[in-house]
Amino acid sequence: MSMINYELYKVFYLAAKTGSLTQAARLLYLTQPSVSHAIKQLESSLGATLFARNAKGVELTQEGAILYAYIEQAHTFITLAEDKMAELSNLESGELRIGGSDSLFKHYLLAYLEAYRLAHPGIAIRLIHGTTPELIASLKEGAIDLGVVRLPISDTQLEINRGIELQDCFVAGSQFSELKDQTLSMEQLLRYPIILFSRNSRARSAITDLFREHGHELTPQIEVGSVDLLLEFARKGLGISFVTREFAARHLEDGTLFAIKLDVKVPPSQVGFMTLRNMPLSKAAQQFLSMIG
Amino acid sequence: MSMINYELYKVFYLAAKTGSLTQAARLLYLTQPSVSHAIKQLESSLGATLFARNAKGVELTQEGAILYAYIEQAHTFITLAEDKMAELSNLESGELRIGGSDSLFKHYLLAYLEAYRLAHPGIAIRLIHGTTPELIASLKEGAIDLGVVRLPISDTQLEINRGIELQDCFVAGSQFSELKDQTLSMEQLLRYPIILFSRNSRARSAITDLFREHGHELTPQIEVGSVDLLLEFARKGLGISFVTREFAARHLEDGTLFAIKLDVKVPPSQVGFMTLRNMPLSKAAQQFLSMIG
DNA sequence: GTTAATCATAGACATGGTTTATGACTCCTA
DNA sequence: TAGGAGTCATAAACCATGTCTATGATTAAC
Numbered sequence: 001m002s003m004i005n006y007e008l009y010k011v012f013y014l015a016a017k018t019g020s021l022t023q024a025a026r027l028l029y030l031t032q033p034s035v036s037h038a039i040k041q042l043e044s045s046l047g048a049t050l051f052a053r054n055a056k057g058v059e060l061t062q063e064g065a066i067l068y069a070y071i072e073q074a075h076t077f078i079t080l081a082e083d084k085m086a087e088l089s090n091l092e093s094g095e096l097r098i099g100g101s102d103s104l105f106k107h108y109l110l111a112y113l114e115a116y117r118l119a120h121p122g123i124a125i126r127l128i129h130g131t132t133p134e135l136i137a138s139l140k141e142g143a144i145d146l147g148v149v150r151l152p153i154s155d156t157q158l159e160i161n162r163g164i165e166l167q168d169c170f171v172a173g174s175q176f177s178e179l180k181d182q183t184l185s186m187e188q189l190l191r192y193p194i195i196l197f198s199r200n201s202r203a204r205s206a207i208t209d210l211f212r213e214h215g216h217e218l219t220p221q222i223e224v225g226s227v228d229l230l231l232e233f234a235r236k237g238l239g240i241s242f243v244t245r246e247f248a249a250r251h252l253e254d255g256t257l258f259a260i261k262l263d264v265k266v267p268p269s270q271v272g273f274m275t276l277r278n279m280p281l282s283k284a285a286q287q288f289l290s291m292i293g
Numbered sequence: 294m295s296m297i298n299y300e301l302y303k304v305f306y307l308a309a310k311t312g313s314l315t316q317a318a319r320l321l322y323l324t325q326p327s328v329s330h331a332i333k334q335l336e337s338s339l340g341a342t343l344f345a346r347n348a349k350g351v352e353l354t355q356e357g358a359i360l361y362a363y364i365e366q367a368h369t370f371i372t373l374a375e376d377k378m379a380e381l382s383n384l385e386s387g388e389l390r391i392g393g394s395d396s397l398f399k400h401y402l403l404a405y406l407e408a409y410r411l412a413h414p415g416i417a418i419r420l421i422h423g424t425t426p427e428l429i430a431s432l433k434e435g436a437i438d439l440g441v442v443r444l445p446i447s448d449t450q451l452e453i454n455r456g457i458e459l460q461d462c463f464v465a466g467s468q469f470s471e472l473k474d475q476t477l478s479m480e481q482l483l484r485y486p487i488i489l490f491s492r493n494s495r496a497r498s499a500i501t502d503l504f505r506e507h508g509h510e511l512t513p514q515i516e517v518g519s520v521d522l523l524l525e526f527a528r529k530g531l532g533i534s535f536v537t538r539e540f541a542a543r544h545l546e547d548g549t550l551f552a553i554k555l556d557v558k559v560p561p562s563q564v565g566f567m568t569l570r571n572m573p574l575s576k577a578a579q580q581f582l583s584m585i586g
Numbered sequence: 587g588t589t590a591a592t593c594a595t596a597g598a599c600a601t602g603g604t605t606t607a608t609g610a611c612t613c614c615t616a
Numbered sequence: 617t618a619g620g621a622g623t624c625a626t627a628a629a630c631c632a633t634g635t636c637t638a639t640g641a642t643t644a645a646c
Contacts, residue, residue, distance in 0.1 A: 006299035049573035055612035070374030081363030280342035348643035
């Protein structure tokens with residue numbers, strides 16, 4: 001490998017382009033002898049005279065012209081690279097890939113994403129949904145920059161940032177209005193039809209575990225696959241849904257749903273942003289996290 | 294202009310390609326801290342972290358991967374450039390453009406060109422024919438590397454190398470065999486039909502000038518456009534041709550033509566190789582001249 | 587727990603690039 | 617035709633940059 005100092009090619013490029021060592025020196029913030037020396041070095045490394053020197057400046061020789069054709073291309077790519085990196089740095093372009101659940105995207109991140117998009121329209125936002133283990137795998141493959149999930153998570157390779165706290169609760173519609181002012185026990189609640197999120201959900205296992213700790217088995221009459229359906233089924237009176245209070249906010253406000261008071265405190269759940277401990281965040285992701293945190 | 298030291302991109306390229314600063318250092322004949330420092334410098338110049346460092350080596354970040362896509366291209370071009378220059382240096386490729394007259398090509402250069410082609414089959418040979426002023430213009434435009442012409446030539450921008458000496462003479466065929474053993478004066482010669490090369494020829498003006506100096510006007514009965522026709526017409530007995538003895542060698546030997554002895558010495562003409570004084574010769578041209586010189 | 591990799595850091599060092607000063611040359615202009 | 621202003625080249629002093637040595641921190645593997 002000949003391994004010529006690439007910096008010499010920059011000098012050569014500018015000398016060839018301007019047709020003057022003096023001008024090249026000016027562009028490079030160097031002196032003319034320095035450029036002269038650099039060109040001489042390149043010439044001796046390549047074993048060819050690259051320029052004809054004359055009183056008006058320099059002119060490419062046959063060999064110099066051939067070299068220039070290649071170096072011009074190389075220079076173009078490097079310039080493009082520098083421009084691109086500047087864009088990325090200025091958040092004028094780039095990609096922000098977030099993993100999470102659809103409900104967290106919709107009810108928690110949406111507002112931030114809108115603000116982010118407005119502030120940095122050049123950055124493409126990609127939302128990838130999956131379960132927590134899937135998202136951890138995606139992170140480790142580099143398919144996403146960060147994941148938004150319910151805590152706790154224990155994986156030494158991950159770095160966790162806490163987000164908001166969410167309070168899960170049971171909600172019902174007007175068909176069950178007799179429960180509005182009561183405080184129910186677990187036993188009492190279990191007499192009613194229960195609607196839960198489908199298996200593999202962190203929220204679901206949290207609540208069934210809580211019931212089990214108190215000696216009760218929480219078995220749903222209906223299982224659904226989305227938060228929207230949980231809310232919809234509860235509103236239609238098909239049963240009592242276990243949902244995140246914050247996600248039901250609209251319906252709780254307009255009265256189509258109400259929260260049921262339990263005599264047992266349902267522990268809140270923490271939302272967290274997980275990133276790979278070893279992998280530095282992209283500027284786009286850094287900026288997004290800083291907008292939230 | 295951000296003007297980052299191009300040499301840093303070489304280090305970055307190898308680090309990214311090998312996935313290891315240590316290995317990159319080995320390829321660059323540097324130490325690992327040096328590479329580490331170079332990468333850090335590049336990162337701070339670009340305002341982005343390019344690598345995730347871990348115990349096994351380094352891995353490109355999102356931004357690093359984007360940069361790599363560009364730098365890989367640039368590196369490819371530079372490598373191609375270096376390969377090409379090595380080829381040119383080794384005379385494995387290139388172009389040799391020679392200007393001259395067809396007769397000089399055929400009768401003088403041909404042997405050298407054959408040898409050259411055999412020795413350097415990778416080099417494309419281009420012969421451009423034209424008059425001396427045309428060739429000088431071609432030289433100055435960079436359209437040819439060297440010109441082969443009759444001397445003298447006076448142009449301060451040109452560098453002249455002497456080639457062989459050619460002796461012009463009058464030749465005739467068997468129809469004029471009575472002249473074979475005579476030594477003619479100019480006056481006597483002028484009684485016969487003369488065949489000259491068409492106007493603008495250096496050889497022609499040399500001989501007409503010589504006659505004029507002696508008070509005679511040499512006016513041809515026939516003008517032809519090539520040396521071959523000069524010889525052909527003389528052989529057919531159409532007249533006495535003024536040709537270069539060396540170009541007529543074959544016919545002088547086989548007796549179809551003979552040289553006429555004049556009582557005036559026709560000064561020999563010198564063939565020269567002209568190159569631009571200011572423009573360094575390509576390797577291909579240097580080699581060619583050295584084969585002749 | 588030990589070993590052997592990795593990269594990072596700090597400071598000493600020296601190579602190499604830069605500068606200054608000057609010279610040779612060419613072109614243009616008065 | 618001389619003078620001036622531009623070009624690039626050269627040489628030597630300088631110094632700053634990049635390099636190395638030495639060491640540390642961390643991680644992975646055995």
